[in-house]
Amino acid sequence: MGQDGTSTDVVQVQDVTRSFGDLQAVAGVSLRIAPGETYGLLGPNGAGKTTTISMIAGLLEPDSGTVQLCGEPMGPRHTKIRSRLGLVPQDLALYPDLKGRENLNYFGALQNLRGKELRARVDEVLEVVGLADRAKDPVKEYSGGMKRRLNIAAGLLHRPALLILDEPTVGVDPQSRNAILESVEALSGEGMAVLYTTHYMEEAERLCDRIGIIDSGRVQAEGTRDELIHLVGELDQVRMDGTGDLTAATDALQQVPGVQRVDPVGGGLVCAVADAPVHLAAIVTAASAHLELSDVEITRPDLEQVFLHLTGKELRD
Amino acid sequence: MRAAWAVALVELRRFLRDRSNIFFTFVFPLMLVVVIGAQFGGGAGSGRVVLTDESSTLGQRIAAELDARDVTVDVGEAGQARETLARGRADAAVFIDDAAAAAFDAGDPVQLDLVLASTSGSSAVAQQVQSAVAELDREQAGVAALVQSGVDPDLAQDAWWDGEGQVPPARVDVVDVDDVSQAFAGVTGFDVGASSQVLLFVFLTALAGSATLIDARRHRVIARTLAAPVSAGSVVAGQALGRWVIAFFQGTYVMAGTSLLFGVQWGNVALCLLVVAVFSTVAAGAAMAIGAVLDNEGAASGLGVGLALVLAALGGCMVPQELFPSSLQFVASLTPHGWGYRAFAEIQRHGGTLVDIAGSLAVLAGFAAAVLALGSLLLRRSIARAL
Numbered sequence A: 001m002g003q004d005g006t007s008t009d010v011v012q013v014q015d016v017t018r019s020f021g022d023l024q025a026v027a028g029v030s031l032r033i034a035p036g037e038t039y040g041l042l043g044p045n046g047a048g049k050t051t052t053i054s055m056i057a058g059l060l061e062p063d064s065g066t067v068q069l070c071g072e073p074m075g076p077r078h079t080k081i082r083s084r085l086g087l088v089p090q091d092l093a094l095y096p097d098l099k100g101r102e103n104l105n106y107f108g109a110l111q112n113l114r115g116k117e118l119r120a121r122v123d124e125v126l127e128v129v130g131l132a133d134r135a136k137d138p139v140k141e142y143s144g145g146m147k148r149r150l151n152i153a154a155g156l157l158h159r160p161a162l163l164i165l166d167e168p169t170v171g172v173d174p175q176s177r178n179a180i181l182e183s184v185e186a187l188s189g190e191g192m193a194v195l196y197t198t199h200y201m202e203e204a205e206r207l208c209d210r211i212g213i214i215d216s217g218r219v220q221a222e223g224t225r226d227e228l229i230h231l232v233g234e235l236d237q238v239r240m241d242g243t244g245d246l247t248a249a250t251d252a253l254q255q256v257p258g259v260q261r262v263d264p265v266g267g268g269l270v271c272a273v274a275d276a277p278v279h280l281a282a283i284v285t286a287a288s289a290h291l292e293l294s295d296v297e298i299t300r301p302d303l304e305q306v307f308l309h310l311t312g313k314e315l316r317d
Numbered sequence B: 001m002r003a004a005w006a007v008a009l010v011e012l013r014r015f016l017r018d019r020s021n022i023f024f025t026f027v028f029p030l031m032l033v034v035v036i037g038a039q040f041g042g043g044a045g046s047g048r049v050v051l052t053d054e055s056s057t058l059g060q061r062i063a064a065e066l067d068a069r070d071v072t073v074d075v076g077e078a079g080q081a082r083e084t085l086a087r088g089r090a091d092a093a094v095f096i097d098d099a100a101a102a103a104f105d106a107g108d109p110v111q112l113d114l115v116l117a118s119t120s121g122s123s124a125v126a127q128q129v130q131s132a133v134a135e136l137d138r139e140q141a142g143v144a145a146l147v148q149s150g151v152d153p154d155l156a157q158d159a160w161w162d163g164e165g166q167v168p169p170a171r172v173d174v175v176d177v178d179d180v181s182q183a184f185a186g187v188t189g190f191d192v193g194a195s196s197q198v199l200l201f202v203f204l205t206a207l208a209g210s211a212t213l214i215d216a217r218r219h220r221v222i223a224r225t226l227a228a229p230v231s232a233g234s235v236v237a238g239q240a241l242g243r244w245v246i247a248f249f250q251g252t253y254v255m256a257g258t259s260l261l262f263g264v265q266w267g268n269v270a271l272c273l274l275v276v277a278v279f280s281t282v283a284a285g286a287a288m289a290i291g292a293v294l295d296n297e298g299a300a301s302g303l304g305v306g307l308a309l310v311l312a313a314l315g316g317c318m319v320p321q322e323l324f325p326s327s328l329q330f331v332a333s334l335t336p337h338g339w340g341y342r343a344f345a346e347i348q349r350h351g352g353t354l355v356d357i358a359g360s361l362a363v364l365a366g367f368a369a370a371v372l373a374l375g376s377l378l379l380r381r382s383i384a385r386a387l
């Protein structure tokens, strides 16, 4: 599928670059996304996410490299193929003075939808983003989260093969954010290819089948969440709080397969383990022999740490 | 093409959504027609003129002629007259110095200075004064002719006055000696005001609408539009079309409104609509250019309104072109309004046909092509810039 780049890929990006004056915003990005796959571009501010997306969406001409959508070349001069693309831009691209439904009617009309079909699609996407009851209100009266959701709805009207979402949850309350993530999951479940940019690690982890970590205009590493974490060799941590013989417990735990290190911490112990869920039962059994456990907690290394490892920077600045 | 329609339609919808646009489009033009119509309307019983001398024959004769035209005459010395004008207590002042008075007595050509106040009625009063002076001119020529054929000068004057007594003095609206009154023959003040307002408001409304284009660029809707299967050309065409429809609608609205409310005679309506259509294209192009170049709605509205007013004034939509000195008439011909005004004048006042207005229309079409091309180019550029 995605990884081996067969012709079923919805989008194929081959080594695109783009500079603005002296600034190289994108310094060679390649990626492929298969139908039903959600690909995350995870990177900090200014990493080149939006510039990459603008090139994939045919809004910006790459300095070099190619983009193909559904096997056809994509670029500012390729108008027709854009009907296969749904773009949800980072900035809210809506008419604030028009009603929610009027905005959708406009963007639907641009996709050659009309009449009954347009009405049905508008109703459907309003339902998807949970705005059916606010469709008659002007967008300027919407909350930030509602605007974001309408912004997404406008990209869904024509059932695109590839949906691009550029930081769709920025400045959104937790409830709206969850609604947005759920609808993305649902769309991907229907077979839509999704390209999702974010600098929220949790979103990338939750949504994305594969993740590209982008910094300074380059994809620094790419793979599933587990592959990426494996890349940096980070271990899971099992923390156990309890009372009893900590030294004996430490010795016992060091015998458990998978456990690489045991350290005392506060009123308990922390074990560094290769794959904590697999070994958890054995760990707890070994510890329980010497300790009265009050709490057990697993922390798995996250993309934040991967990012730090790859770039020497924090993901969020 | 369908995409262009969608773009045009959404621009229209947004225009109508703005309440202030509704006022400025539907109510304000008709209000102005009333004001301007009153300025040029009727003429009887209106106006106040200061003469700087009433003791000379010339002064007395002008006073009498103005009086016969229901213009109120005051007398004051030059300084006083200027102050009265400045305070807006009179519409115009006629400066009669001793040299002029003596020249008149001697039957020589006389040059008089006419100064207008910035009152609403001053243009109409200017016509009255010109017509009064023209009447004196006619008289002087007549007397001179009599004297030349051997009549005693005093007798000649008396003979002229006797003849005068039997013929009422000419009124502005029927006088035929003077270019200005000839130009306005057969029209009411409303007619003049209305066609000027069509031109003024077509531009004003279109340019004020440039703010919605900036808004669309700012909100990145244009960029998003281009992510749909829509070419940049369609977006530009849609923007132009939307603006044209707004401008054309404004023009036809003022035409219809003034015709129904004030009985304005438009002459050949189809020709008028043709003028409005071509003129609207100029306005749409100008609006696009402003909306593409400026990034701030406030600045665009300000520039739009300012430009619309200045062009209208220069083109003869505030003070009729016919009252312009020739140098300003040339300036008028540099504005689309100047040509629109001439086309309307031809249609409304002289029953002009397509052939008669072909020249003006051709110039307007030239303006339209140039401005529209410029607007499209700038918008295309700004689209590239916005990405």
Ligand SMILES: Nc1ncnc2c1ncn2[C@@H]1O[C@H](COP(=O)(O)OP(=O)(O)OP(=O)(O)O)[C@@H](O)[C@H]1O
Residues within 6 Å of the ligand: A020, A023, A024, A025, A043, A044, A045, A046, A047, A048, A049, A050, A051, A052, A090, A167, A199, B387
């Ligand atoms: N139109 C432009 N002109 C000049 N520089 C630009 C332009 N667009 C982007 N850049 C620069 O290119 C770099 C990458 O920007 P880009 O918007 O792609 O980053 P991003 O990853 O989307 O960041 P963010 O998370 O803040 O949205 C930045 O340094 C930015 O300043």
Ligand SMILES: [Mg+2]
Residues within 6 Å of the ligand: A049, A050, A051, A090, A166, A167
């Ligand atoms: Mg961005």
